[in-house]
Amino acid sequence: DADVTQTPRNRITKTGKRIMLECSQTKGHDRMYWYRQDPGLGLRLIYYSFDVKDINKGEISDGYSVSRQAQAKFSLSLESAIPNQTALYFCATSDFYRDTGELFFGEGSRLTVL
Amino acid sequence: EDQVTQSPEALRLQEGESSSLNCSYTVSGLRGLFWYRQDPGKGPEFLFTLYSAGEEKEKERLKATLTKKESFLHITAPKPEDSATYLCALLLDTGRRALTFGSGTRLQVQP
Numbered sequence: 001d002a003d004v005t006q007t008p009r010n011r012i013t014k015t016g017k018r019i020m021l022e023c024s025q026t027k028g029h030d031r032m033y034w035y036r037q038d039p040g041l042g043l044r045l046i047y048y049s050f051d052v053k054d055i056n057k058g059e060i061s062d063g064y065s066v067s068r069q070a071q072a073k074f075s076l077s078l079e080s081a082i083p084n085q086t087a088l089y090f091c092a093t094s095d096f097y098r099d100t101g102e103l104f105f106g107e108g109s110r111l112t113v114l
Numbered sequence: 115e116d117q118v119t120q121s122p123e124a125l126r127l128q129e130g131e132s133s134s135l136n137c138s139y140t141v142s143g144l145r146g147l148f149w150y151r152q153d154p155g156k157g158p159e160f161l162f163t164l165y166s167a168g169e170e171k172e173k174e175r176l177k178a179t180l181t182k183k184e185s186f187l188h189i190t191a192p193k194p195e196d197s198a199t200y201l202c203a204l205l206l207d208t209g210r211r212a213l214t215f216g217s218g219t220r221l222q223v224q225p
Contacts, residue, residue, distance in 0.1 A: 105157025
């Protein structure tokens, strides 16, 4: 099984629908992240969390919300999806104590908003 | 404004043809620079961490170097399996302790 698991892997939805992307990890890391990837724009940070009670906005948090349900689970929600939120979404984790900048990524969730 | 720029956007090499990818940055404070490899349909995979100018790291055919303004990822005698997108990322000396990624270089190595 993968260390960082994202569900769903692919989702097609309509404008205005509420969508949740889920991420779970078995690495025992405290830090978790949500990034969005668009062609030509690289990875952009949406939200990050350093522990269950610590949630921080990234550079593109508008239109998104997150929930850290447990150390191992970090969910990303789109309350009312819009077409420009069509993208590939990645969850990642890192180890606080090593702090080497090594992120462990999931396989990605491809979201299409029609 | 903090910026990270990768060049070229895409690079096509013949097998065995060595080259370099560039990551240049203008930031107020750099704590570390990181290189990742991303295969199509996959999440990025960590390659190297560089913390200070003059530092070098090597792994198989890859060598990463760092100056005060840029980093290079040198690829020596590449093979087709080196084809991927290579991303650089910065950890800045600001309150936000999360990586800022460049847009990447798509490398294709032809046999």
